[in-house]
Amino acid sequence: MVDYDAAVAAVQDPNADPILLAKIAYENPEFGANVAVNPRCYPGLKRWIAEFGDERARETLAQYGFTAEAFGGPVQDQEAPEQAAQQASEQQAAGAYAAAQPAAAQQTAADQYNAVQPAADQYNAAQPAADQYAAQQPAAQAAFEEPVATNPYGFTAEQALTTTDQMQIAQIAQYAPELRACIARNPNTYPALIEWLGQLGDPAINAALAFRQ
Numbered sequence: 001m002v003d004y005d006a007a008v009a010a011v012q013d014p015n016a017d018p019i020l021l022a023k024i025a026y027e028n029p030e031f032g033a034n035v036a037v038n039p040r041c042y043p044g045l046k047r048w049i050a051e052f053g054d055e056r057a058r059e060t061l062a063q064y065g066f067t068a069e070a071f072g073g074p075v076q077d078q079e080a081p082e083q084a085a086q087q088a089s090e091q092q093a094a095g096a097y098a099a100a101q102p103a104a105a106q107q108t109a110a111d112q113y114n115a116v117q118p119a120a121d122q123y124n125a126a127q128p129a130a131d132q133y134a135a136q137q138p139a140a141q142a143a144f145e146e147p148v149a150t151n152p153y154g155f156t157a158e159q160a161l162t163t164t165d166q167m168q169i170a171q172i173a174q175y176a177p178e179l180r181a182c183i184a185r186n187p188n189t190y191p192a193l194i195e196w197l198g199q200l201g202d203p204a205i206n207a208a209l210a211f212r213q
Helices: 004-012 016-025 029-037 043-052 055-063 081-143 157-162 168-173 177-185 191-198 201-213
Strands: 066-068 074-075
Touching: 004 029, 016 043, 016 177, 029 043, 029 055, 029 066, 043 055, 043 066, 055 066, 074 177, 168 177, 168 191, 168 201, 177 191, 177 201, 191 201
Parallel strands: none
Antiparallel strands: 066 074
């Protein structure tokens, strides 16, 4: 425990060691008020005294604007006019920034619009070619004639063109060779089978594979 005389000297010393002041406040509660008003008493120590010091120390801190919130909340230091002025200045700047946001948002929107215009122009320029391609698709579809299913397993051209069952696709390719061109056009046919169909050298199958590309 800090010696009484040493404690008296320390709390009166404007250049006292803050750690020594904390030790005094903890070990000698009767000096809490004196420690609280010492210029070397740091905010955290004031907070502790405001919460755990004796009644005189708490009253002294309250007179200087230090109050402890319930259950050990932070101390509100009302003795810092410079900090209050700085906060007011920051709030004013924040208000000015918020007021300027609509104009800034409009400018941003205009910049984004101008940025996407080249892409929009390219899209518009590409539309005729896309329309021409779309117009050609029905003719390409009409050019394909579905083969007549002759297999004894009941597989149809419609199945070969649309089924998503990989096992069924493989069975059609194996047991219904007349429908292999349809399998080649089916978007669900797996790559290994497509590769195998391309090796058969069948003109109808090759045309169907070309349609996929």
